[in-house]
Amino acid sequence: MYIPTYDDMLAAHDRIAPHIRRTPVRTSDYLNELTGAELFFKCENFQEPGAFKVRGATNAVFGLDADQAARGVATHSSGNHASCLSYAARLRGIPCNVVMPRTAPQAKKDTVRRYGGVITECEPSTSSREETFARVQAETGGDFVHPYNDPRVIAGQGTCARELWEQTGGMDAVVAPIGGGGMISGTCLTLSTLAPDCQVIAAEPEQADDAYRSFKAGHIIADDAPKTIADGLLVPLKDLTWHFVSNHVTEIYTASDAEIIEAMKLTWKHLRVVMEPSSAVPLAVILKNRAAFAGKRVGVIITGGNVDLDRLPWMPA
Amino acid sequence: MYIPTYDDMLAAHDRIAPHIRRTPVRTSDYLNELTGAELFFKCENFQEPGAFKVRGATNAVFGLDADQAARGVATHSSGNHASCLSYAARLRGIPCNVVMPRTAPQAKKDTVRRYGGVITECEPSTSSREETFARVQAETGGDFVHPYNDPRVIAGQGTCARELWEQTGGMDAVVAPIGGGGMISGTCLTLSTLAPDCQVIAAEPEQADDAYRSFKAGHIIADDAPKTIADGLLVPLKDLTWHFVSNHVTEIYTASDAEIIEAMKLTWKHLRVVMEPSSAVPLAVILKNRAAFAGKRVGVIITGGNVDLDRLPWMPA
Numbered sequence: 001m002y003i004p005t006y007d008d009m010l011a012a013h014d015r016i017a018p019h020i021r022r023t024p025v026r027t028s029d030y031l032n033e034l035t036g037a038e039l040f041f042k043c044e045n046f047q048e049p050g051a052f053k054v055r056g057a058t059n060a061v062f063g064l065d066a067d068q069a070a071r072g073v074a075t076h077s078s079g080n081h082a083s084c085l086s087y088a089a090r091l092r093g094i095p096c097n098v099v100m101p102r103t104a105p106q107a108k109k110d111t112v113r114r115y116g117g118v119i120t121e122c123e124p125s126t127s128s129r130e131e132t133f134a135r136v137q138a139e140t141g142g143d144f145v146h147p148y149n150d151p152r153v154i155a156g157q158g159t160c161a162r163e164l165w166e167q168t169g170g171m172d173a174v175v176a177p178i179g180g181g182g183m184i185s186g187t188c189l190t191l192s193t194l195a196p197d198c199q200v201i202a203a204e205p206e207q208a209d210d211a212y213r214s215f216k217a218g219h220i221i222a223d224d225a226p227k228t229i230a231d232g233l234l235v236p237l238k239d240l241t242w243h244f245v246s247n248h249v250t251e252i253y254t255a256s257d258a259e260i261i262e263a264m265k266l267t268w269k270h271l272r273v274v275m276e277p278s279s280a281v282p283l284a285v286i287l288k289n290r291a292a293f294a295g296k297r298v299g300v301i302i303t304g305g306n307v308d309l310d311r312l313p314w315m316p317a
Numbered sequence: 318m319y320i321p322t323y324d325d326m327l328a329a330h331d332r333i334a335p336h337i338r339r340t341p342v343r344t345s346d347y348l349n350e351l352t353g354a355e356l357f358f359k360c361e362n363f364q365e366p367g368a369f370k371v372r373g374a375t376n377a378v379f380g381l382d383a384d385q386a387a388r389g390v391a392t393h394s395s396g397n398h399a400s401c402l403s404y405a406a407r408l409r410g411i412p413c414n415v416v417m418p419r420t421a422p423q424a425k426k427d428t429v430r431r432y433g434g435v436i437t438e439c440e441p442s443t444s445s446r447e448e449t450f451a452r453v454q455a456e457t458g459g460d461f462v463h464p465y466n467d468p469r470v471i472a473g474q475g476t477c478a479r480e481l482w483e484q485t486g487g488m489d490a491v492v493a494p495i496g497g498g499g500m501i502s503g504t505c506l507t508l509s510t511l512a513p514d515c516q517v518i519a520a521e522p523e524q525a526d527d528a529y530r531s532f533k534a535g536h537i538i539a540d541d542a543p544k545t546i547a548d549g550l551l552v553p554l555k556d557l558t559w560h561f562v563s564n565h566v567t568e569i570y571t572a573s574d575a576e577i578i579e580a581m582k583l584t585w586k587h588l589r590v591v592m593e594p595s596s597a598v599p600l601a602v603i604l605k606n607r608a609a610f611a612g613k614r615v616g617v618i619i620t621g622g623n624v625d626l627d628r629l630p631w632m633p634a
Binding site: 024026028029030045046048050107265268269272273274275305309310312314315316 | 341343345346347362363365367424582585586589590591592622626627629631632633
C-alpha cells in the first residue's frame with residue numbers, strides 16, 4: 001500500500017491547476033451568529049462538474065502514460081466521482097466506463113452521460129457494485145480509478161485544503177463529510193504537514209455511521225447498503241483512507257437525516273448556494289456540537305452541488 | 318431632478334466598501350456552450366442580505382447627517398430594498414420603517430424583521446403602496462429612501478457594474494433585470510463613462526413589460542398591479558430611472574414566466590447558486606435572443622437570492 005505524501009499533493013496541484021477551478025470561500029454573518037463560530041465555506045460545488053472529486057479524478061487521468069490513456073479509465077461510484085472522472089477523461093480525450101447504482105439520482109446519471117461516460121448499472125449495494133465493476137473492468141481494460149482508495153485520488157483531494165488554508169489565512173479546524181474517506185484523507189494529508197495543529201473533523205450521517213463506529217472501534221467496520229438522504233456518503237472506508245482516518249482525524253460526529261436536511265435548507269437560504277445533502281452534514285454537526293466549535297475559525301468543505309431540483313428532500317413526495 | 322454622476326458613484330463606492338461584499342463572478346462552461354456567449358455572472362445574491370440593493374441602501378444610510386440619522390429612514394418596497402435598507406440601518410444603528418405588500422414572500426418579510434425593520438403592510442398595488450407610505454412617513458419622520466428613484470440609490474447600484482468591469486477585464490454587453498430601473502440606471506451611469514461601447518441591455522418579464530413598452534413609446538407607461546413570477550420587477554419606471562433608460566439602454570428584451578422559470582432552474586443546476594426568479598430574466602432573454610449575444614462577452618447581474626424554499630416555482634402548488 002503506497003501512502004501518498006505532501007509532495008504528491010503539491011505535484012497533483014501543479015498537474016490539475018489548468019483543469020480545475022480555484023473555488024471561492026463564502027461566509028455568512030447569519031450562520032456565524034447561529035453557530036458562534038467563524039465559518040469559511042469552500043465551494044467545491046462550484047467546480048464545473050459540481051464536486052471536489054474533479055481534483056482527484058483529474059490528477060489520475062492526467063498522470064496516465066500514453067498507452068494506458070488510450071485504454072481509458074473505469075470506476076464505480078455513487079455519483080460525483082463518476083461524473084468528475086468522465087469530465088476529466090473528456091478533457092484528455094480518453095474513454096471512461098462507470099458502474100453506478102440504478103438508484104443513483106437521475107441528475108447524476110445525466111451528468112455522467114453529458115460528459116461522455118458510459119454507464120453500467122448495478123444494484124445499490126457494495127457487493128453488487130464490486131462484482132459488476134470487475135466484469136466491466138475486465139472487458140474494457142480501463143485503468144481503475146477508485147473513488148477514494150487510490151493515492152492519486154487522495155493526493156488530488158488534498159489540494160482543496162491547501163487552497164482553503166491559503167484563502168482563509170489559517171483555521172482552527174476543518175470539517176468535511178466522510179463516506180469512503182477520500183476528502184477527509186486528502187485533508188489530513190495536507191494539513192498534517194501544512195498545519196499540524198489544525199483539527200480535522202469528519203461529519204457522517206447517523207444512518208451510514210460506519211466510519212464513526214470504525215473510528216471508535218479502532219478497525220474498519222463496513223455496512224452493506226446503508227440508507228440516508230446523504231447519498232454521496234454510502235460507501236465504506238478502505239485500507240488507504242483508514243490509514244489517514246485512524247492516524248490524523250481528531251473526531252467524527254454524526255447527524256440525523258432530519259438535521260442534515262435542516263442544515264441544507266439553512267445553507268441554501270443564507271449562503272445562497274446549491275449543495276447536496278452530503279455537503280450539509282458538516283453544518284449539521286457544527287450546529288449539534290456547538291461547544292466544540294464556538295469561538296473557532298472553522299473551514300467547511302461544501303463537497304458537491306449536484307441535486308435533482310425536482311426531488312428536493314423537503315418537497316412533498 | 319438631480320442626475321447622479323460618475324463621481325457620485327465613485328464616492329458611493331468609497332462610502333459603502335467597508336459595509337458590502339465585493340461579490341464573486343461565476344462562470345459555467347455548460348451555460349456558455351448552451352448560449353454560444355461567454356457569460357460572467359455577478360453574484361449579488363451573495364451580499365449578506367441577499368441582493369444588490371444593499372449597495373444603494375448603504376450609500377443612502379451612511380450619507381445621512383446626524384440629525385436625520387436619528388429619525389432614521391423609511392421606504393416602500395416589494396422586498397429586497399426593504400431588507401437591504403433595514404440591514405444598512407441596523408449597521409448604522411438607526412430606525413427603519415418599511416411599507417410592504419401583504420402578498421410579498423414570507424421569506425422577505427422574515428428577513429426585514431430579522432434586521433430590525435418595522436413593516437406596515439399594504440395592498441399589492443402601486444396606488445395602495447404610495448398612500449400607505451405617505452402616512453407612515455409622516456408619522457415617523459424617517460428620511461424617504463426610494464427603492465430606485467433616488468440619486469443616492471442609483472449611485473450605489475452603479476458600483477456593481479464597476480466591480481464587474483474590473484473583475485472581467487471588459488465585456489461587450491451587460492444584461493440586468495429591469496423593474497423600477499435602479500440597477501439598470503446605475504449600470505448605465507457607470508458604463509456610459511467607464512466603457513461607453515459596452516451595451517446595457519434590460520431584461521423584463523412579459524407579464525410586467527411596462528419598461529419595454531415605455532422604451533418603445535418614448536415615454537413612461539405604468540401598469541397598476543402586474544402579475545409575474547418575477548416578483549422583484551413589479552414596479553414602474555420613474556423620472557430619474559427613465560432618464561437613464563431612455564438615454565443609455567441599448568435594448569429591452571422580455572421573457573415569459575415559463576422561460577424565466579426554465580432559466581432559473583438552469584442556473585440553479587449548472588451555476589449552483591440560489592437566485593430569485595427576477596434574477597433569471599437575463600438568462601431567459603439571452604437564451605431567447607441567441608443571435609444578439611452569441612460570440613460576445615456578456616455580464617449578467619444576479620440581482621438577488623431571497624426565495625421561499627418551500628414555495629419554489631417548479632414545486633406542485
